[in-house]
Amino acid sequence: MCERCYPGNNAVKHIPYDQYLDKVNYRLSHSGVFLTSHKDKDNTMVMGWGGITWYWRRPIFIVPVRTTRYTWHAINETGVFTVSVPLNDELREAMAFCGSKSGRDYDKFKECNLTALPGKFVRVPVIGECNLHYECKVVFKQTMEPSLLDGGIRERHYKEHDFHTMFYGEIAACYLTE
């Protein structure tokens, strides 16, 4: 077991946060990644926007979450989240479900037979069926000011006025599971 891991957790292989930038960007922009949080229960959603950046001399995963989302309340209150990246298309069905249903109405882990592996640095699980994981602590957040956004984008992506909060999560851990 990795000495940096909490006792009782599965062993993982810690890697540099930037080892899989290409894969993360590809998955984000093509099929999505899992954004997981925990408030009253574990919950996950599919995220297709955002990315890994470098701010304040530390790696930051920027994740945009609409203020109407169940996930939003969890991250906004707890200040922690994880991102789990599938490296192939096997989880297509789970992604379709998790990307279209709300955690208000479903236990998505149960519905999709997803395994919640305990996080090692934050009290949020990662998705056992994925291989690549990021554990993050929010160090900055800001909800979009609509008037500062390009009009075409506003019309196309925010018809319901459900703007995003950009959560800037410092990457506390990045690792692979089997």
Add this chain to the structure above:
Amino acid sequence: MCERCYPGNNAVKHIPYDQYLDKVNYRLSHSGVFLTSHKDKDNTMVMGWGGITWYWRRPIFIVPVRTTRYTWHAINETGVFTVSVPLNDELREAMAFCGSKSGRDYDKFKECNLTALPGKFVRVPVIGECNLHYECKVVFKQTMEPSLLDGGIRERHYKEHDFHTMFYGEIAACYLTE
């Protein structure tokens, strides 16, 4: 000459925006990249934070610029900028100068013998001595709300209360020059 280039410009090799994610992130976080703008004159600064992300189904280069910077006024008013990435350490001296002096006081292109190659999609030059370039159009911008930032980061990086505006620039072109 590339058919997508304005007549009279040097030929370039257009590449996918995500071909050099690793290199951009490495240069950003280790030595910096050139952030170039044009208002009354061409000007460039060195940027060490930010990154390439994916938002609104398009590639977005997020560049943070302090509101006190000469560059800030140019980007804020014109809505366009370029990022030029050196792929080695040859430009160390120019980076030291451009990263510490203000465009208010110097013509940095002249002082550092930098070549301003005309942009192909935006009216801002790229730095001829670099190899990798991004031309960007701002589609969203927002100045940081200090109260939403981690206290430690605020203390360490914003002693002068000179907070950043995050400029979200859609990548209109990405290419290599020789």
